[in-house]
Amino acid sequence: MPARPHLLLALITLALLGCERPQPEGPPTLRWYVFKEQSGAFEEAARRCTAASQGRYQLDLAYLPTDADLQRELLVRRLAAGDTDIDLIGMDVIWTAELAEAGWVLPWPEAQARSVLTGRIAGPVASGSYQDRLWAAPFTTNTQLLWYRTDRVATLPLTWDAMIDQAESIGQGGLIQAQGERYEGLTVFFVSLLASAGGSVLDESGERVSLEPVPTRKALEVMRRLARSPASDSSLASSREDQCRLAFESGRSAFMLNYTYVWPSAQANAPEVADHMGWARWPALAPALKSRVTIGGINIGVGANSRHPELAFEAATCLVSEDSQRLAARMGGLPPTLSALYDDPEVRAIFPFADVLRTTLADAVQRPPTPVYSDISIAISRTLHPLRDIAPERDVDRLRRAVERALHSEGLL
Template sequence: MDVCRLIVRRLNRAARRPVRISARHFVTLWRLLFLTSLGILTSSCRDPEPAGPLRLTWYVFDEPSGAFREAARRCTEAARERYRIDVVSLPADADQQREQLTRRLAAGDESIDIIGMDVIWTAEFAEAGWIREWPTRATRRASAGRFPIAVQTATYKNMLWATPFTTNVQLLWYRTDRIRKPPKTWDEMIELAEKLDRNNRIQAQGERYEGLTVLFVSLLASAGGKVLDADGSQVSLEPEPTRKALNVMKRLATSRAADPGLSTNREDQARLAFETGRSAFMLNYGFVWPSALQNAPEVAANMGWTRWPGVVPDRPSRVTVGGIDLAVSTYSRYPELAFDAAECLASKDNQRIAAERGGLPPTLYALYDHPAVRRRLPFADLLRATLKDAVERPRTPLYTDISLAISRTLHPMRDIKPARDAARLKKAVQRALRSEGLL
């Protein structure tokens, strides 16, 4: 480096000396040649790349238990100096996560290597060319032993684009000291709650956001319907299942057992309301269990869980699946290492840690028998049974538009008129599928 600095200093001094050539164009040519040679010399004298393993960045939501950072640490250690995984935390809100990622990916940001991808983004990201198809040689490892529904969320156009990491489904939570036998259908649940006093409400998600779409899709699937056809190109929304789903939403919202804040409630508002002790039922994810243990032990002591209610008697419910898949960015400078790292992050041990520390259900079927997972998730058998029958939200690159069409059409739920809104909803989804009328 001392020799390089000496050369640069002498060239700089030479550049300041006057050039006595009368022809102006020769002066310009000489300076151009001189500056070119100077650039070549100085570029060769730049500081070398820092020593140590290559750095891979994992963009994923800010998981509060530290399970994701522990997974990154373990995989970095296992890589033996080949790479280091740095976690870049995204917001907790899924819409904000998507906004940040799509802006970066649309700009070709090379700083993103591994993406913690919400299960509803696969089609959109794959169609946009933002993620890489999973290597054929590693496809079997990426899907082996996982719930079929989890693998489906990572699949688009019969190709695998990610490895399933965590999953999730809602359950029905209820007060065992007030309800002798948990209901099997929505009608049974609403009737039971209405027989009790106003301190025994039903907590659900009714705000105009993704949670409302999740509620509708789960009700529709439980009634035997679906939003789009099998290949995602045409609207389905069969009249009878659609009306049944809308009837349930209307009945819930207008019941005296409904929470007064239903139209503005999300998952966390439902959790907090249930923890006050003034509710008999709650539709929500498993995170509510450790929260109740910590924040409302008197509620947790009388807290039971059962399968999400059905819509049609003698037909089990089919609930919308959630979770995180791990994909590799198209713009990663080190794709082979990124695939290796993503596979490590989604390994059995790291899924166990995510379940044990963060309460995030695994995608690997066998982990539901692991003692540590069962201690953290005492409802593991119910989760596993529910995941066997779970459904995806519409698998399409236009999913965000379709979700907006659903939530805007059906909010607030108390204003739903099933016969009218079944037709309105189908028209709104058709327009969204054509990217029309979104603003």
């Protein structure tokens, strides 16, 4: 019988709590809580920063679960309990407001904040900021691009309507791959469309629902048209990023909206597809509007109960440095947050789409910066799933009511 999710979380929590121990003799040990990055780039960055400290600290990694929801829940439980073992946190970009508002991470000192933000791309900078303070330094980033088959697409479509029209005209082999399952990816899809239409989920204060009728309706119209188009994959309602990747690699599709990891994956798993794989900025909602795509990535924050906060900020500064970002790009294929690295020949060899990625990141949109973001994301994905059942006129109001309720929910778990 498979383990229950809460039992699994309890076991993981106990295991990690067992890692909390008295500091040994010698340099202080700083614990960096982060997901296990498969290439070993994070371990190597920690080793190099430890060596660079010349004995001031030892940087060790404490691995979080692979599931993002379990990562957050485990950290929230430990941070709320005042755990002093958490020195550094590899923070998902959507955690910034929640952890900052709760007082679970420390704001970066102004001088160090200026130092780590110099030369960073605007989108990643915004993802680590909340209420005009930096709470997490930009480390690695990512966003979606439009991937397409150069042997099937004669003229690159600039708008969603043009892309759907062209996919339908291609017929067999003209499918569009997008994320339509009821999960975070659907919220990301909606937020990107909404921002591209000139709208937002919350107002600038982050305390009131925005969802202006015209851009909200336009975003919903695109989602419904895609879902009802013959160019939509029949599995759209259960499709996540990896299902999209696999479907594109199978050769059945002409277009895909997805993150940059699909490029090395296609080269390794479907070279015949990679040979005809192009990239472009996400489609716009209209020719006069610039697309704005939701940002992802990992930032570095310092736990509020760290025994060694000054050393933790020093270590975090090293982890987000140019050398560490170059290492993460080379070993793990993780896009950097420093703009200048996109001009580096080594980085450009890894990301031949570096220019379009950098401009997309510069114009990126943030998911709603609120401590109750998780509740809002659930409200959006539940209201809009499945996409083919969206009724734009009706669902503008339904969505507003759902987000309003989520915005005023109580509790962080």
